[in-house]
Amino acid sequence: MKRWIKRTLVGLFGAAVVVGGLTACSRGHHGSWSDEGVAEVRTKVVSKITRKLDLNAAQQQKLDALANEIVAQRTAFRGEGGDPRVEIPALIQGDKFDRVRAQAMLDQKTQAIQGNGPKVLTALADFYDSLSAEQQKEVRELQERRRGWFRGH
Template identity: 60%
Template structure:
């Protein structure tokens, strides 16, 4: 792996770890509901419907989008399923008068290994979905990303 890619990945995961720890207290979405497996499945369906409608996806494209969603959910479950819940993990890092740097590094290493293990499947699913889009649909995706809005806004 190229050094700049490795640094970027570790920086991103480090930031994710810190933000995840800080936001662990906010384990509910803005409607006050927790993110149970049922809620994730519900949101998966809504996201696929919304993206399918905005991009006017055909059946084959919808299937590729569903595979991508399933890979992302599997990675999320693997991420969350490792050890204790994020709040407990973060509380362990700040339980003493000094931040547990070694514990944080070990946690980061564990999460990085998880992402590196599942990452190729996520990348393959994303590539399969994106490559199945026609040029106009790809343009819509790029424009949506340029506007920095999620699929539910704007």
């Protein structure tokens, strides 16, 4: 496998770790997240990753940048619309599926991913590339175990 393909796959997998961590930390929370709730979870996840990988200051700065990009992506993805648990059922309130509204929702989500996705990938690549070989190995091992940082092990 070509090196750039391998790096891209590892990078995307690493993004899944961070996003998975934010998602895993959401267990036990119900309803929409406030900005304060998101900031609290972000801080906890960054602290846990920092401890687990024993990051130096430069690496932690890159992790902070990655976390900021993920939060920005989340905000852009949610968009101006309301709670998806309200928006999606609204599509079937009438006697016909609201195709126009559904397409508008899809367009907004797609634009958010296309607009912010490259920034998230760049921040993830910068963070991963800043890790030592041993730290990268630890990330891969955590991924292989699928339990990683977020299940208390």
